[in-house]
Every structure is written in structure tokens, then in C-alpha cells.
Amino acid sequence: MHVRTLAGGIAAALLVSLPLTGGPATAAPAEPAAAAARVLTYDASGAAEFKAAVDRGAAIWNETVDAVELRPVAAGQRANIRVLADNGWPRALPGSLGNGTVYIGRQAVNQGYDTVRISSHELGHILGLPDRKPGPCTSLMSGSSAGVSCKNPYPNAAEQAEVEGNFGGVLTGLAPDVRRAAVIVD
Structure with missing residues (x-):
């Protein structure tokens, strides 16, 4: 307009x-x-059986925010985000904003949690969002507190606005998560 x-x-x-x-x-x-999106690369080569879920989680963020774009890393380049599969609980180890490691833990998957929701949620931590527990299924960052029946992998409007603000998009007045160095276990 x-x-x-x-x-x-x-x-x-x-x-x-x-x-x-x-x-x-x-x-x-x-x-x-319009400001160009900040491109962040991710390496899902260690995500094992969850690679497609990681790619879908990244695509969901690309569909819902403009200030950042998640792309698979090109061969021979270092990724901003490393995604690994393990037998523990899903978690994110954010570094600086847009950088870190995500674990797609089989423990939650074995309990029935949706792999795409897990992926989108953990990528949300790397994009600067904290957990918001307890919370409804409409909040991506409510994580496991929404229950195993929750399959919603999309950030709500407030979560989208916060990521936009974190990456220089539309300012929302919401402060970025200051716990970047903390391990965020969901």
C-alpha cells in the first residue's frame, strides 16, 4: 500500500x-x-531422519517473516545454525542472534510431539524467542506445554513481530531475548 x-x-x-x-x-x-532480509544458513546434515522436518520448519519461518531468511548451507561453507539429532529432549544452544545449535531430540518425538513443530520451535530460539510456558497451541513458543496433540508449527503474530524486530524489521517494542548464551531446553 x-x-x-x-x-x-x-x-x-x-x-x-x-x-x-x-x-x-x-x-x-x-x-x-524494502530492507533486504538477513540470510542465515543452516546445516541439517546431522539431523538424520528429521532433515525434512528441519527444512519445513525453516520454510515456515521464511513464509511468516520478512526480516530474516533461512537457507540450507552451500557445500564448503560454514552455517549459522547447526541442526543435530540425538536421543535427548529437543533443545537450542543459541550463540549470538541467528547463530547456534539445535538438537531435535528423539525423546520428545517418541512421546508423540510433532517433528515440524519441534523444528520451528527450536529455530525460533535461534531467532531470539524465549519459551512461553505454559501456553496454548496457537503459541509456537509454548513448546511442549501445548501437549502432544498440538501440531501447529507456525509462530503467532506476536512471535512473528518479535523476530521482525530482532532482525531490524518492523519494530514492535518487544525486547529481544537476552538469554542468548543459555541452553534452552524444551
């Missing part, structure tokens, strides 16, 4: 009228360009 201000409308009218009066022709001012 484009909003034209009175000053912008007057300037556009002047630019159109100047060529008619013999003045120099100039181009209208350009719309401000």
Missing part, C-alpha cells in the same frame, strides 16, 4: 508541470526500498 503525502503530491504535480513550462524534466522520487 502506498501513501502519498501532500508534499509528495505537490512535488509530483510540479514534476509533471515543469516540462510543460520549459523547465528541466526530472524523474519522480523513488519509493524507499
